[in-house]
Amino acid sequence: MLKVLAALAVGAVLAGVASVAVVNVASPTPEPPNKPLYNYGTR
Amino acid sequence: MSLPRLVPLSLRRPAGVPPLSPRPPGRAGVGGRLARLAPAALGLLLGMLALGPALGPGFVLRYDMVFVPDPPPAFGPALGAGGFPRAVPSDQVVALLSLALPADMVQKALLLGVFVLAASGAAALLPGERTAARLAAAAFYAWNAYLAQRLLLGQWALLLGFAGLPWAVRAAAGTTWRAAGWGASTDGAAEGGAMGGAGCAAGGESSGRWYAVRLAAALVPAAVGGFQAMLVTAITVLPVAALSGPPRVARARVPVTALVVAVLSLPWLVPALRSDAVTDPAGVEAFAARADGPFGTLGSLLSLGGVWNAEAEVPGQGSWSVAAVRLALSLVALAGFARFIGFAGFTAIARVRERRDARVNGPRFGRGLAAAAVVGLGVACLGAFAPGVLRGLIGWWPGFGPFRDGQLFIAPLVLCQALGFGFAVDRLGRVGPAAAAVPVLVLPTFALGAFGRLAAVDYPDEWRRVQALVNADPAPGALVSLPWGAHRAFAWNGGRVILDPAVKMFARPVLWDDTLVVERRAGGAIRVAPEAPAARRIGALIRDGHGPLTSALTREGVRFVLIAQVNENEFLSRLPGARPVLRAGELLLLRL
Numbered sequence: 001m002l003k004v005l006a007a008l009a010v011g012a013v014l015a016g017v018a019s020v021a022v023v024n025v026a027s028p029t030p031e032p033p034n035k036p037l038y039n040y041g042t043r
Numbered sequence: 044m045s046l047p048r049l050v051p052l053s054l055r056r057p058a059g060v061p062p063l064s065p066r067p068p069g070r071a072g073v074g075g076r077l078a079r080l081a082p083a084a085l086g087l088l089l090g091m092l093a094l095g096p097a098l099g100p101g102f103v104l105r106y107d108m109v110f111v112p113d114p115p116p117a118f119g120p121a122l123g124a125g126g127f128p129r130a131v132p133s134d135q136v137v138a139l140l141s142l143a144l145p146a147d148m149v150q151k152a153l154l155l156g157v158f159v160l161a162a163s164g165a166a167a168l169l170p171g172e173r174t175a176a177r178l179a180a181a182a183f184y185a186w187n188a189y190l191a192q193r194l195l196l197g198q199w200a201l202l203l204g205f206a207g208l209p210w211a212v213r214a215a216a217g218t219t220w221r222a223a224g225w226g227a228s229t230d231g232a233a234e235g236g237a238m239g240g241a242g243c244a245a246g247g248e249s250s251g252r253w254y255a256v257r258l259a260a261a262l263v264p265a266a267v268g269g270f271q272a273m274l275v276t277a278i279t280v281l282p283v284a285a286l287s288g289p290p291r292v293a294r295a296r297v298p299v300t301a302l303v304v305a306v307l308s309l310p311w312l313v314p315a316l317r318s319d320a321v322t323d324p325a326g327v328e329a330f331a332a333r334a335d336g337p338f339g340t341l342g343s344l345l346s347l348g349g350v351w352n353a354e355a356e357v358p359g360q361g362s363w364s365v366a367a368v369r370l371a372l373s374l375v376a377l378a379g380f381a382r383f384i385g386f387a388g389f390t391a392i393a394r395v396r397e398r399r400d401a402r403v404n405g406p407r408f409g410r411g412l413a414a415a416a417v418v419g420l421g422v423a424c425l426g427a428f429a430p431g432v433l434r435g436l437i438g439w440w441p442g443f444g445p446f447r448d449g450q451l452f453i454a455p456l457v458l459c460q461a462l463g464f465g466f467a468v469d470r471l472g473r474v475g476p477a478a479a480a481v482p483v484l485v486l487p488t489f490a491l492g493a494f495g496r497l498a499a500v501d502y503p504d505e506w507r508r509v510q511a512l513v514n515a516d517p518a519p520g521a522l523v524s525l526p527w528g529a530h531r532a533f534a535w536n537g538g539r540v541i542l543d544p545a546v547k548m549f550a551r552p553v554l555w556d557d558t559l560v561v562e563r564r565a566g567g568a569i570r571v572a573p574e575a576p577a578a579r580r581i582g583a584l585i586r587d588g589h590g591p592l593t594s595a596l597t598r599e600g601v602r603f604v605l606i607a608q609v610n611e612n613e614f615l616s617r618l619p620g621a622r623p624v625l626r627a628g629e630l631l632l633l634r635l
Contacts, residue, residue, distance in 0.1 A: 003473075004473070004474055007471065007474040007477065007478075011480075011484075013368075014368065014481060014484035014485060015484060017364045017365060017368050017484070018483075018484045018485070018487040020362075020364060021359040021362065021365050021487055021488050022359075022487050022488060025358040025359040025488045025494050026494060037528040037530065037531065038530045038531065038532040038540045039530065039560045039561060039562045039568065040560055040561055041106075041196075041351070041352030041353065041354045041540075041561055041562070042353045042354055042562040042563075042564060043329065043351055043352065043353055043561055043562070043564065
């Protein structure tokens with residue numbers, strides 16, 4: 001029983017963090033770049 | 044020699060190794076077979092969830108992942124231009140598969156195959172009756188920051204090797220769980236002959252000569268993937284082969300393993316050694332592992348992230364909450380792995396005998412895989428914490444160039460954590476199967492093509508017309524792709540950055556600028572000089588003032604010039620005598 005309760009608690013925390021992350025990322029983003037050449041990346 | 048087949052687990056468990064729940068050692072019938080297929084099915088499900096919109100009609104184009112319609116088998120981006128063979132033999136295999144299936148379908152099959160192979164492989168390193176543990180390990184190995192970041196960097200060929208890594212470990216250690224439990228395989232190694240012990244775990248049905256065959260078969264995905272996939276595999280299977288049994292077993296097995304790795308590396312090794320390409324040490328700074336969250340570079344690497352390119356991060360992964368949960372999961376998984384491989388002294392260092400007994404009874408591949416993970420983490424840290432050493436090595440011999448991007452070598456650490464997570468989940472009892480959702484919950488924004496970072500698009504019609512025209516021309520001669528830069532961001536591809544598709548479209552050498560430009564967040568850019576000699580020569584011509592280029596390009600054996608998406612007058616004025624062959628959409632094709 002204790003394991004089930006602990007699992008539920010951990011699951012709730014994970015679900016909360018996941019929800020916040022998804023909401024943040026799903027919010028509108030700026031238009032992508034539209035230029036002929038681009039860098040390999042940013043660091 | 045007969046080996047023990049079914050020995051009660053309670054008799055095998057040494058002091059210090061946690062007890063296992065009393066379940067039967069195996070299942071028979073349809074239910075058992077379904078349980079064995081469950082990890083592969085989970086991998087397929089996770090693949091569909093991760094790829095999402097990328098599974099629609101068309102090609103998924105992002106950074107190094109450039110698939111083209113009707114790819115020609117004869118030339119790759121490097122084979123034609125004299126650079127390092129980065130896409131060999133992966134591009135050639137794709138071209139061959141595309142003879143039977145449309146290239147976009149081949150791409151989707153390969154991408155989904157990565158997830159299925161990864162999940163089923165991680166599960167295959169755990170005992171068959173431990174369904175919850177196998178599912179948890181499968182989910183972890185198929186859904187983590189490493190796989191996500193490398194996919195967002197377009198390195199599908201590397202991921203083939205990553206997905207095949209558990210199978211390679213299994214073959215290198217000769218591990219099977221067919222008839223025994225967690226600790227059975229080491230006994231087989233100890234009691235078997237030099238190579239016989241390598242090839243059998245429980246039952247002795249495999250002879251030593253099958254070791255090389257099984258290993259070669261397990262290394263096929265890595266061999267297809269090419270140099271990165273094979274390097275990651277090599278640093279994993281060699282320690283596994285060396286440490287998975289008694290010394291006499293290792294003495295017989297290590298040379299065989301090295302030989303198999305070497306033979307399967309020949310497709311890219313031969314052109315690489317014959318190439319006169321050079322490696323710019325500036326790449327050490329550009330491609331070193333970096334902090335992609337609040338816990339620094341080491342924290343990022345332990346959380347299985349740390350890729351050099353900030354654009355390849357999973358969206359939202361750097362926030363405190365997500366990064367903290369990921370790091371916590373990684374630490375739990377590492378602790379689980381330490382106990383899984385029988386390192387009971389992890390929590391009781393002074394109990395020497397207990398530790399020794401536990402080591403003897405750990406999984407056969409445990410110590411080797413742990414050693415590979417340490418080595419891989421060390422390589423990843425080298426560029427970040429001791430760049431001078433790596434720069435010196437590359438300056439001495441360009442062959443050390445692949446170690447610039449050190450983060451990719453943490454693949455064995457990912458496998459360690461996946462197995463450790465599975466082992467930890469096995470102790471949860473009835474709630475264990477639900478733990479398969481944890482890897483998704485700690486990195487939820489990898490779903491749906493990382494929220495749009497991956498999507499399928501069609502090439503505009505003009506690209507196919509140019510490809511048909513150039514490939515139908517029987518006259519020899521190279522094609523130069525302009526503007527002179529390696530990467531493009533087309534509007535029709537949603538602005539996603541990709542390697543110039545012209546590099547892979549044509550059945551003739553393509554000369555392109557393989558200079559790599561990496562922007563620093565602090566400002567300024569790192570320019571990694573081109574590797575291919577032809578690129579260096581033509582690049583110097585193009586940058587050298589505004590004079591005519593036609594005769595110089597002709598001397599270089601150029602027949603076509605393809606100009607994409609720019610003001611064509613910028614180049615036409617420098618190409619007197621060139622005849623336009625096609626002008627359509629964003630493309631202008633010239634014949635010299």
